[in-house]
Amino acid sequence: MAGSNTLRVDGDVGGQIVVGDHNVVINAQYGSTATPRSEGPPPTRRRDRPAGRALPRRPAELLGRAGELATVDEWLGDGHLVQVYGPPGIGKSALLRRYAADQLALDRELVYLPAAGLAVEDVIQELFHACFETEDYKPEPARMRRLMGTVQALLVVDDFEGSAQDLTALADAAPGCDLLVAAVARCPAEEARTLRLGGLAEGASLDLLARELRRTPDGAERAAACELIGTVRGHPLTLVQSAAAVRAAENAGEDHDGSGLAADETARAVGAAARLNDDAVRLLRTLSALSPLSVSSTLLEVLTAEAGPSGPALEPLEGLNLIERDAPGLRSRGDFATLVLRHVGGAPDAGELAPALTHWLSTGATRQQAAAEATVIAKVLTDAARREDHTAVRDLARAAAPLLARSLQWGSWRVVLEHGRASAAALGSAVDEAYFAHEEDVRRKALGLTAVVVAAAAGGGAGAGAAALHNALGAGGRNTTATGRTGLSALATNPAAIGTAVAALIAGGVFVSLADTGHGQPAIAAPPAPASASAYSAHATPPDAEPRPFSPSSSGPRPSASSPAASASTDLPRLPGPDGSGECIRYPITAPDFGQVTVPERETREVVFDKWLPCDDEKSLDVTDKANWQVRLTDCPPPAGSRVCRFTVTFRPRTPGTYRATVTIRDDWGQDDLTMDVTGVAVAADPATPAGPSVPPEPSESVSPEPTPTPRGPTEPLPSTT
Numbered sequence: 125m126a127g128s129n130t131l132r133v134d135g136d137v138g139g140q141i142v143v144g145d146h147n148v149v150i151n152a153q154y155g156s157t158a159t160p161r162s163e164g165p166p167p168t169r170r171r172d173r174p175a176g177r178a179l180p181r182r183p184a185e186l187l188g189r190a191g192e193l194a195t196v197d198e199w200l201g202d203g204h205l206v207q208v209y210g211p212p213g214i215g216k217s218a219l220l221r222r223y224a225a226d227q228l229a230l231d232r233e234l235v236y237l238p239a240a241g242l243a244v245e246d247v248i249q250e251l252f253h254a255c256f257e258t259e260d261y262k263p264e265p266a267r268m269r270r271l272m273g274t275v276q277a278l279l280v281v282d283d284f285e286g287s288a289q290d291l292t293a294l295a296d297a298a299p300g301c302d303l304l305v306a307a308v309a310r311c312p313a314e315e316a317r318t319l320r321l322g323g324l325a326e327g328a329s330l331d332l333l334a335r336e337l338r339r340t341p342d343g344a345e346r347a348a349a350c351e352l353i354g355t356v357r358g359h360p361l362t363l364v365q366s367a368a369a370v371r372a373a374e375n376a377g378e379d380h381d382g383s384g385l386a387a388d389e390t391a392r393a394v395g396a397a398a399r400l401n402d403d404a405v406r407l408l409r410t411l412s413a414l415s416p417l418s419v420s421s422t423l424l425e426v427l428t429a430e431a432g433p434s435g436p437a438l439e440p441l442e443g444l445n446l447i448e449r450d451a452p453g454l455r456s457r458g459d460f461a462t463l464v465l466r467h468v469g470g471a472p473d474a475g476e477l478a479p480a481l482t483h484w485l486s487t488g489a490t491r492q493q494a495a496a497e498a499t500v501i502a503k504v505l506t507d508a509a510r511r512e513d514h515t516a517v518r519d520l521a522r523a524a525a526p527l528l529a530r531s532l533q534w535g536s537w538r539v540v541l542e543h544g545r546a547s548a549a550a551l552g553s554a555v556d557e558a559y560f561a562h563e564e565d566v567r568r569k570a571l572g573l574t575a576v577v578v579a580a581a582a583g584g585g586a587g588a589g590a591a592a593l594h595n596a597l598g599a600g601g602r603n604t605t606a607t608g609r610t611g612l613s614a615l616a617t618n619p620a621a622i623g624t625a626v627a628a629l630i631a632g633g634v635f636v637s638l639a640d641t642g643h644g645q646p647a648i649a650a651p652p653a654p655a656s657a658s659a660y661s662a663h664a665t666p667p668d669a670e671p672r673p674f675s676p677s678s679s680g681p682r683p684s685a686s687s688p689a690a691s692a693s694t695d696l697p698r699l700p701g702p703d704g705s706g707e708c709i710r711y712p713i714t715a716p717d718f719g720q721v722t723v724p725e726r727e728t729r730e731v732v733f734d735k736w737l738p739c740d741d742e743k744s745l746d747v748t749d750k751a752n753w754q755v756r757l758t759d760c761p762p763p764a765g766s767r768v769c770r771f772t773v774t775f776r777p778r779t780p781g782t783y784r785a786t787v788t789i790r791d792d793w794g795q796d797d798l799t800m801d802v803t804g805v806a807v808a809a810d811p812a813t814p815a816g817p818s819v820p821p822e823p824s825e826s827v828s829p830e831p832t833p834t835p836r837g838p839t840e841p842l843p844s845t846t
Contacts, residue, residue, distance in 0.1 A: 138150055138151055138152065138526075138530075139260070139530055140260065141260040141261070141262070141529075141530065141532060142161065142165070142166055142260060142261045142262070143158070143261075143262045143532075143534075143570040143571065144262065144263065144264035144570060144571065144572060145160060145161050145264065145572075146158045146159060146160060146161055146569065146570040147159050147160075147161050148529075148566065148570050150526050150529050150530045151526070152525075152526035155559055155562045155563060155566070156526070156529060156562075156563060156566045157566065158566045158569045158570040165261070165263065165267065166258060166260075166261050167258070168256045168257070168258040168261070168271060169256065169257045169258070170255060170256055170257075170271075170274065170275070171254075171255055171256060171257055173233055174233055174234065174235045174254045174255050174275070174277050175254050175255075176234075176235035176236050176237055176250075176251070176254040177236050177237055177238060177452075179221065179224055179225065179228065179234075179236045186215075186218060186219065186222050187324065187328045187331050187332050187335075188324045188325055188327070188328025188329075188331075188332075189215070189218075189219055189222075189328075192208075192219060192319060192321065193219065193222065193223060193226075195319060196208070196219070196223055196304065196319065197223070199317040199319075200278070200302045200304060203302075204315065204316065204317040205291070205295050205303045205305070205313065205315060205316040205317070206303070206304050206305070206316070206317050206318075206319065207284075207291070207305045207306075207307060207310065207311060207313075207316055207317070207318045207319070208220065208304070208305070208306045208307075208318075208319045208321055209306070209307045209308060209309060209310045209311075209318060209319070209320055209321065210308070210320055210321035210322065211308065211359075212308060212361075212416070212458055212459070213359060213360065213361030213362065213457070213458045214321050214322070214323065214359065214360065214361075215321060215324075215360045215361075216282075216306040216307075216321055217282050217283070217306060218360075219306070219321065220280055220282055220304060220306050221236075221282075223280075223304065224236055224278070224280045224304075227278055232277075232278055233275075233276070233277035233278070234277055234278045234279075234280065235251060235254045235255070235277055235278070235279050235280070235301075236280045236282070237250055237251060237254070237279070237280070237281050237282070238282045238283055238418065238450075239281050239282065239283050239284045239285065239286075240282075240283035240285065240416050240417050240418070240499060241285065241417055241498075241499030241500075241502060241503060242285070242498070242499055242535065242536070243286075243535025243536060243538070243539070244286045244290035244291075244293055244294055244535065245534060245535040246498065246533050246534070246535040246536055247281065247284075247286075247294060248268065248293070248294060248297045248298075249262060249532055249533070249534070251272070251279065251297070251298060252268060252271070252272065255271075255272065255275045255277070256271060260532070261532075262532045262534065264572070265297070268297055269296065269297060269299060272297055272298045272299065272300060272301070273299045273300045274300060275298065275300050275301060276300045276301065277300075277301050277302075278301065278302045278304065279298055279301040279302065279303045279304070280304045280305075281294070281303070281304070281305045281306070282306050283306065283307070283416060284305045284306065284307045284311075285307065285308075286311070287311060287743055288311040288312050288313045289313075289756055289757065290311075291305065291311045291313040291316065292313045292314065295313070295315075312750060322357075322358075323356070323357040323358030323359050323360070324358035324360060324363075325358060326350065326353055326354075326358070328358070329349075329353040329358045329360075329363055330346075330349060330350075330353070332360060332363050332364070333349050333353075333363055333366075333367050333385070336363070336364050336367035336368065336371070337367045337370060337371060338371070341385070345385065348385040349385045351385075352366060352385045361445075361457060361458050361460075362389075362460070364445050365392070365444065365445045365446070365457070365458070365460050366385055366392065367385070368443060368444045368445040369392050369395055369396055369444060370385060371443070372396075372399055372440075372443055372444055373395070375443075376399075389460065389463065390463070392460075393460065393463040393464045393466070393467055394467050396444050396446065396464045397464050397465075397467035397468045399440055399444065400440050400441070400464070400468060401436060401437075401440065403434070403436045403437035404436070404437045404438075404440045404441050405465070405468050406428060406437070407424070407428070407433055407437040407438075407441065407447075407454075408441055408446060408447065408456060408461060408464070408465060409465060409472045410424065410427055410428055410472070410477070411447055411454055411455055411456040411461075412456045412461050412462050412465055412472040413472035413473055413474040413476075413477065413507075414455075414474055414477075414500055414503055414504075415455065415456045415461070415462070415472075416455060416456075417455060417499050417500055417503060418450045418452060418453050418454065418455040419453045419454055419455065419500060420452045420453035420496065420497070421433060421453055421454075422493070423453070423484075423497055423500060424453065424454070426480055426481065426483075426484040427477050427480050427481065429480065433454065444464075445457060446460070446461045446464060447461070452496065473507060473511070474503050474504045474506075474507035474508075475504060475507035475508035475509075475510065475511045475513060475516070477504050478504050478505070478508045478513065478516035478517070478519075478520045479516060479519075481500070481501065481504055481520060481523075482516070482519045482520045482523045485501075485520070485523035485524055485527060486523040489527065491527050491530045491531040492531065494524065494527035494528060494531055494533075495527075495528065495531035495532075495533045498528055498531075498533045498536035499536070501520070501524045501528070501536065501540065502536055502539045502540065504520065505517055505520055505521060505524075505539070505540060505543045506543070508520065509543050509546070509547065512550075514547035514548075514550045514551050515547075515551065517543050517544065517546075517547035518544055518547040518548050518551060518553065518556055520544075521540045521541070521543055521544025521545075521547070521560070522544060522556065522559070524540050525537060525540050525541060525544065525560070525563060528540060529563070529567070534567060534571075537563075537567060538564070538567060541560050541563055541564045541567070542564075544556065544560045545557055545560035545561060545564070545764065546738065548560060561764055564763075564764055568763070573763075711735055711797065711798055712798075712799050712800070713731070713733070713798060713799070713800035715731075715787075715800045715801060715802050717803045717804065718775045718802060718803065718804030718805075719804065719805065720804075720805045720806075720807050721775055721776075721777060721804055721805070721806055721807070722806075722807055722808070722809050723777055723778070723779060723780055723806050723807070723808055723809065724776070724777075724778075725776075726774055726775060726776035727774070727775045727776075727804070728772050728773070728774040728775075729772065729773055730758065730770055730771070730772050731770065731771055731772065731773055731787075731800070732768060732769075732770055733760075733768070733769040733770070733771070733789070733798055734767055734768050734769075735767050736760070736761070736762055736766075736767045736768065736769035737767070737797075739791050739792050740761075740769070740789055740790075740791055740792075740797050740798075741789065741790050741791060741792050742757060742760040742761050742769060742789065744788070744789055744790040744794075745757055745760075745771055745787070745788075745789050746787070746788050746789075747773070747785050747786070747787045747788075747802075748785045748786045749783065749784075749785040751778060752775065752776060752777045752778060752783050752785070752806075753773065753774065753775055753776070753783070753785040753787075753802065754773075754774040754776065755771055755772065755773055755774075755787055756771060756772050756774070757769075757770075757771050758770045758771055758772055769789075773787060773802055775802070775804040777804070777806030778806075779806065780806045780807055780808045781805075781806055782803070782804075782805050782806075783803065783804050783805070783806060784801060784802070784803045785801070785802050786799060786800070786801050786802075787799070787800040787801075787802060788800075
């Protein structure tokens, strides 16, 4: 039924955990609770040696990467955070694993963490558990930093997908560790050294082909090999997969004239598709749908409703280098695997896997198993939401939420709650929407964040909505004082009351704060004033001061409802996204002049973006002139029901001069939403200092040499917005 959910979650779900200064009790059916903890933090004992993920088998000798390995070793030796970045298939993981294996051979303490699809807070939590023996405990950031400060190890994080702020948070959480990270895109974090990995030079590329072919190409085949190397700019994965296609043809007894290596990508894909049996196609489709994630054999059995991958499926895929064994399971290799699937029919879609995943999670999966598959759960939810399969999203979110909460994968828990609540709202399921809202309130309360606010639709009858909520609290939470449960927690035990109350609130347009008032009842807030048609408001504060509106003298005239900027806020419809879904509004902000700043001082102000929408991508916050301006999220995305996203803008000029930059936030489809022009003037402390906004190049980036201008390997994917 669209309006209700009868899903029951069994298995290893209920229990108590400690998060910061709170005891959190997880209850899959009726909602969780978070109460202040009177006693101190639970005991923790540092492990004799870190126990992170098992490092994949020792990689083969790296070809043509001696310089890059030396650079990484030098930078880490100097105490820098090191990031290796480049397009998929360029060899980042191979470089990290080789360096890690060499350090382990020197008996160095090391934690290896694959981070594809993981929120940074989950990476930090996994790091903590790798170094300390303690269960069901998530320290607050300050204690985490103190504990991790005693650990001196090499932290190797592969497939990192976070922002520069996330990278800084990871480094700050492990102050005693050396940090080596691989990512597709460069994260320009402070104090980081970045190494862009390019394709292999021709000599190393020929050596790689010879190793994969198990012979040295000569004659026509060598000429074809050189042509291929030049075409793909020494892209290692493309070379490996090309050699695999030639080897497969030879094993099948097919003749070739040496041109096999020169075949274009489409021709190679057609040839590879012809060599796959039905078992291999099914396995490749599942792995490609979840790419770039690694999928365990246990989960593959669940998702394919078959026994674990066997020889008939694995052999052709491994022979063609379309998949790889990667702890803890298998994953597809690059965009070429997806191209092969196009020639056997049926594009991969992770959303189709939602029912099987829901059944597994709700019928006995342990919290450890759910935690291990947290990234798969988030991926499947995201794709199912994109298909607008709201029933599948709601059911999967209800099944996954308590398990992820119990396992302390709270970054993934947040993502699940967001998806679940959006789909519950689309289905009109007040019971489920209240559950997800309550769980988000518990999450934020335990983490010491601001309370969630539930926004109902605008309309009349606010008093009736509030009365309905209080009546429901009376019916469902009459004896809650002794147990210390909040009003909404008590309400969660009475689904019928939830439905009545939330429906009334939606009809009445009441904003209901879920913050505990101290009397076992949620605070009922008055509805906000109607939103005007003016452009986004912008407020700024110096560091450590209360937010204050920009004054007219510093900000310039604020646009009125009839001003051009104001009309732009309502007359600039957002273009439909690539999937054709949704229309939102673009809003420009009229921002102040930052005034004069003396080099090398800085000026920081808070900006309040008060018309944030769910389709806005807060992680896309960016500024054009990063050498002199920095932006940082402070409270975004906002609590549910709020439209206030806060971030800071810092003007830190390098040299005297006049500076201008544009701050932007994009929507989920990559189109500009918020735009704000900022200006400032930098003056020298010494009047004799020459003026001019010239900015020296950043010295922290090294680019590995490449034989030709631009690589043509597998297409680099668009950044994820999930």
